[in-house]
Amino acid sequence: MAGMSRYVAVRSIQTFITLLVILTLIFIMFEALPAQPQDLLQTTPGMQPSQIEYMTRLYGYDQPVSKRYLNYMFNMLTFEFGISFSQAEPVWDILSDRIPRTILLFGGATILAYIVGIYLGALIAWRRGGILDGGSVVISLVFYNMPSFWIGLIFLVIFASELNWFPLTGWYDPTDNLPYVVDVLWHVSLPMIVLLLLSLAGTVLLMRTAMLDVIGENYMVTAKAIGLPERKVLFKHGARNAMLPVVTSFIIAFVFSIGGAVVLENVFSFPGMGALYIDALYELDFPVAMATLYIITLLVLLGNFAADLIYGYLDPRVRI
Amino acid sequence: MVLLEVEDLKVHFEIQDGWVKAVDGVSFSIDSGETMGLVGESGCGKTTAAYAITQLLPPNGRIKGGRIFFREPDRVAAFRKEYDWKLKDSAKGRRNEISRIKSKLDELNRSGRKSAPEADEMRDRLAALTYSFDLLALSTRKDGSLDDYNEDIRKIRWTQISMIFQGAMNAFNPVFRVGDQIIEAITLHEDVDENVARERAKELFEFVGIAPDRIDNYPHEFSGGMKQRAMIALALALNPSFVIADEPTTALDVITQDRILAEIKRLQEQLKMAMMIITHDVSVVAEVSDKIGVMYAGLIMEIGQTSQVFKNTAHPYTAGLLGSFPSVKGERRRLVSIPGFPPDLVSPPSGCPFHPRCQYAQSKCQEERPEGVAVEPGHISYCHFAEELWEKLRRTA
Amino acid sequence: MRNNGKKNVKSKKPDARELQEASMKTFKRILVAFRGTWKIYRRSLTGVTGLGIVLGFFVIAITAPWTAPYDADFKAPAVDTFIADYATRELPPETNWSLVKGLTSSERARPLERVMIYSSDEGAVISYPVTRGIGEETEEIGIEIGNPTIIELPAHASYLDYTHFYRSFFFVLSANEEGENATSTLYEYDYDFIYLREHEIPFVPLYSSNLWNGFSQLYQEGRLALAFADEHNIWLFNKRPPDITEPGIDGVAFKNSLSFPNATVIGNPLVVDGDFENGSMLIVPTDVGIKAYDLNLTRSLLTKKVINVSIEGLKWESNYTLDGEEFEPLTGQDMMIFQYPYQPTTALGKESIAVATTDGRVVAYDRVTGNVTWQSMPILPGIRDFDIASLHSSPDNMIIVGTTGERGLIVGLDPETGRVGGNNSLFSTVEGYLNSPPQYVIGQYRYVFSTDRGTIYLATHELQINATFSAPGGGAATPVSFLGNIYIEGSRAGNYFGVITEEGSLFVETLTGVNIAPLPPGTYPSGNYYPLGTDYEGHDILTQVMFGTRAELMVGVVAAFFSVVIGTIVGLVAGFYSGLIGELLMRATDVMLSLPYLVIMLLFAAAFGPSLFNIIIIFAILSWAGIARVIRSVTLSTRKRAFVDAAIVAGASEMRLIFRHIGPNVLPYAFLYMTFNISGAIVTEAILAFLGFGDPNAITWGMMLQYLQISGHSLDAPWWLLPPGIAITLLSLAFYLIGRAFDEVVNPRLRRR
Secondary structure (H helix, E strand, O other): OHHHHHHHHHHHHHHHHHHHHHHHHHHHHHHHOOOOHHHHHHHOOOOOHHHHHHHHHHOOOOOOHHHHHHHHHHHHHOOOOOEOOOOOOEHHHHHHOHHHHHHHHHHHHHHHHHHHHHHHHHHHHHOOOOHHHHHHHHHHHHHHOOOHHHHHHHHHHHHHHHOOOOOOOOOOOHHHOOOHHHHHHHHHHHHHHHHHHHHHHHHHHHHHHHHHHHHOOHHHHHHHHHOOOHHHHHHHHHHHHHHHHHHHOHHHHHHHHHHHHHHHHHHOOOOOHHHHHHHHHHOOOHHHHHHHHHHHHHHHHHHHHHHHHHHHHHOHHHOO | OEEEEEEEEEEEEEEOOEEEEEEEEEEEEEEOOOEEEEEOOOOOOHHHHHHHHHOOOOOOEEEEEEEEEEOOOHHHHHHHHHHHHHHOOOHHHHHHHHHHHHHHHHHHHHOOOOOOHHHHHHHHHHHHHOOOOEHHHHHEOOOOOEOOOOHHHHHHEOOOEEEEOOOHHHHOOOOOOHHHHHHHHHHHHOOOOHHHHHHHHHHHHHHHOOOHHHHHOOHHHOOHHHHHHHHHHHHHOOOOOEEEEEOOOOOOOHHHHHHHHHHHHHHHHHHOOEEEEEEOOHHHHHHHOOEEEEEEOOEEEEEEEHHHHHHOOOOHHHHHHHHOOOOOOOOOOOOOOOOOOOOOOOOOOOOOOOHHHOOOOOHHHHHOOOOOEEEEOOEEEOOOOHHHHHHHHOOOO | OHHHHHHHHHHOOOOHHHHHHHHHHHHHHHHHHHHHHHHHHOOOHHHHHHHHHHHHHHHHHHHHHHHOOOOOOOOOOHHHHEOOOEEEEEOOOOOOOOOEEEEEOOOOOOEEEEEEEEEOOOOEEEEEEEEEEEOOOOOOEEEEEOOOEEEEOOOOEEEEEEEEEOEEEEEEEEEOOOOOOOOEEEEEEOOOOOEEEEEEEOOOOOEEOOOEEEEEOOOOEEEEEEEEEOOOEEEEEEEOOOOOOOOOOOOOEEEEEEEOOOOOEOEOOEEEOOOOOOOOEEEEEEOOEEEEEEEEEEEOOOOOOEEEEEEEEEEEEEOOEEOOEEOOEOOEOOOEEEEOOOOOOOOOOOOEEEEEEOOOOEEEEEOOOOOEEEEEOOOEOOEOOOEEEEEEEOOOOEEEEEEEOOEEEEEEEOOOOOOOOOOOOOEEEEEEOEOOOOEEEOOOOEEEEEEOOOEEEEEEOOOOEEEEEEOHHHOEOOOOEEEEEEOOOOOOOEEEEEEEEOOOEEEEEEOOOOEOOOOOOEEOOOOOEEOOOEOOOOOEHHHHHHHHHHHHHHHHHHHHHHHHHHHHHHHHHHHHOOOHHHHHHHHHHHHHHOOOHHHHHHHHHHHHOOOHHHHHHHHHHHOOHHHHHHHHHHHHHHHHOHHHHHHHHOOOOHHHHHHHHHHHHHHHHHHHHHHHHHHHHHHHHHHHHHHHHOOOOOOOHHHHHHHHHHOOOOOOOHHHHHHHHHHHHHHHHHHHHHHHHHHHHHOHHHHHO
């Protein structure tokens, strides 16, 4: 297990360095934007010069870039996000409610997509050439290339508007007379299903390809020759190995899925970070946008770190 | 006692351009404790023939005919042959015979003589008539595809027939410990505690010459030779009566090859199990097998005791094959390769498949597929001119 | 070989034939390679399907102007997109009924309660109650006209007007006798046509002022004012209506008069006010100039109520000259308007009095000083001559109604500058002459007017014709009048207008809330067939989808191309210099891969502004990482191949090595990933557009869906929702399939699946 702990340590350091690099990139990006917060202050109607001066100091725009950068890095790492431009509230207060919602939507959908996708991908590769295989591949390809918001809208029309199975929008509605948790799950399920289907498509295709590679491997013949039942050959020996490249591509799926979550939150008026982010962008509320972007990136990195750990657990060859 | 009898086995593969007739009517038998070598060039169908026994064919493989009898009692086999000769292919006759025997059995049951020798005979006759020891009958579907995970076949796998795979390098699942994979095989078939299985795995490791504490290692931590030994250990895990070794030495360096062969020899001696060694390397066969089958283009060309085939070669192909290998005994002679290429098995040549490359071919070879000719007791050559050529091909030892 | 070629190039210039041969060889090699690729490629059914779809879209993109059913900026005519709720009622025959008027209730919301018509022949008013009912066409809750009440009016009643101010009042003017000393009487009625009182006017008026009402925030007091004039006299009537604090008292009427012995009144006087408390004025156009008088309000010291209103002295006078040159004003009822600019930025007191001239100009005077603030000769593109018939004011603009040739003309002027909008586009012409003033439809920013041809027009606040109506049976006999709004619960609120039809019936129809676009697929009254329906603004969906193909393909191909160029260069360099530079580049690539690119694209799109160009750049900057990785590994393996070593030995420069020797080998991969990236760029553009960061000036499928979402029709217009989404999916899928099939060509290992 020594190998494993070294592996974890190395991965943690790598993830942290990546985080620092990405934070720096975010800082540079915001510095490079054509609309600067300082300018924004100047053009806000009704701002007195003294107010502008105060705000400039408050947000630290009077300091040199290097100082600002250091402050920024420190603030981000300590989750000090400052005060929103548009709502005059600490960014953390605006954001904190929304983080768990997005984690529920995005995390839930991604994890489910992985579980279902790995299972389904393995299964259709196992029964390749059949109607199940062809059908699943075609459906997956179509879903993979569909714009997320569009399929979201279609689901909204069919399952919320026409069939009335799910609520149209929101997160929690006290008038539903349901226990909080149940009502939240009911609200979150439709966007989650859409996100699940979208993420599923990629995972199924990837898993199918990986599984097709694995099926030809000698150890699969061994497993069969030993007399293992089909289920065990398929899942214990086949899927377990085919999962490896799928888990390696976790980061791509995470990035894809968080993008989908941001879009779908806006389709479903789901009050998560994605909806907040878009609102902040409309209003050029930089502190909120920056903090949201940071949290989203952090989520992706943590997810990827988790994926690395899973990979380390799954594949003994990397723990050296 | 005959352990395995393969009768007129035909395995074809469906591909885009048609059917590959990988095995097109192969018959042989192996006695208990006997080692048979199946030799031939790559693509001659020897691996397919062997894999058909444990039914490990790729999904496009189809059984197009034949039977594989495993652990068939001698008396049943005798009855079976008798019936096959008597009834020929008459399905009606067979049905009549079955109902007659069944009624007799019923009569015996009613009269309380269930365990009388007469009843045993009737049961054996019934088994012979219904081919109840045919492995293929258990799991072949109507279209000739195999029900890969048939329960009966699964029970026979590894407990009765185990295998040593060609690419031992990749025969172990890379994500599991080698020991765990052996333990998995043991606990799968035997109702034993994991600790017991673990002890057994250690013993097996010791037996094949690997330090027992290596069972907790992963395959990638093993060398090629160690993997092959571990493979042998795995094959022996359930003490099978029959082991199929598929190119057991191919991927190994010469020294390791030698050691593994020695290992196999030792097993034969100590465990007295029947073996079938599939190889393209005639020298391997010469060293370890009692019996040799030479395959070409999906057909057996010549079959017999090792010494018979080596010394009293009765088929031009065998002669060519032997000529293209250096002699194990170190005797110096010119290596002669057979001119031409192995045929395309989608549309193999008519008659004897070897005739386009055979220097002794005559018009008859093109037209008729040769019947087996017993040139010696137990030595059969599938050549029209076996008798004539026998003298010519016989090696001067 | 390559080495020799290179030396030759250096030592002597190749002659033209050699060059030609070389290029022919290259061409042949490309052809052979292409054929070989195609041979493998065409085995993939999905790949060929994808290629077919893409080619189909290319054909659509190129031929869209000819094959699309309509033009790119086509909008369905109003006759298709507009369904109005209406009600009709037969009128008692053989009477000349005048204009229809709507009576709104005294409640704050002032819904339309009654419509009223009168006949000066018979001296009678018919008033119909307006109630909610089932609309005749829409079959939804709409308007219904009830049974009438008929009110007898005094004989010779020639004028009827009404106002509402907490309560409505009617004023009916009737000339008493003919001849030199004829007088007339102004009758006052209340809301229910109950006679209140009458006032004697010592002459028979030729002109009447606007019936002006106002409300003082400061004194919480309302006022009504109305002036009548003949050629030399003005009679001003000023009234304080009852207010909530004094129920029952309908206010005192103050009467004033003025006479102009040396001048002749030539048009309607105006009663105007500044901020009501001070600055109330009476403005009279005479033949010698405009005369403006202050109105003096005397208030009770105790209650601050107005206890007297009197015409004070002349405040200013302005003759009809401009820069020393005389001009001739239009005379008549609508020669002069008072315009109070509604823009909140305008300071109080900047109101203008405007007069139209006979040579097509408008001259604006400052209300307070009488100085000319601007004069304007509107320049209308494509219209050379026009005549002004009248001036009207509206909350937005000054409106000129005139004629140009046989057509009616309506022009909007900016009240502050006198210009015709920003680019001289604030005008329309219609068939026939306008016979009603353009009436401002409250809450809708539109105007309704009619022509002498009996057609009723609805124009936007930019005076673009938005819809045309006609009364049943061929047209309207009277000018259209805007009646008011009726609020209908559970249905739409409607602004109604009314006319009397040529068949002699009352026709009331709504202007509002009845845009039935998006239209489902089908054939519509205009005869147009919309195969996939229309969007909210009446754009044909099929046409939009077809034209959208152009932008999609452009964005997809260009964005993917740039991202592939960046990725290929990074990959080549990282693979070739596999030392520190390569390592750094690969770490950068890894970081790029772990960035939530869509989220960052949104940030850039928001910050750089929405345009297709920006989307392309943003996509290219953020989507190269995957390609760089692949190209790097291909470069690494290619480098090991013998011919590169040979080239190194031959002394090829590094650049030459990268681009001449390794480049061609990575090119198939670059192309492969370009197809994947095209597919990604198309979907990305759609997402950005949908979230509101798309190019509003381009027709793209994403923008179509964005409009669907923001117009609130995403749940009820499947014919609008489905086609753009299907098109995006299909095009993206097609490129993806091409990529997959081509992948099999590039990576033969995959071919067996």
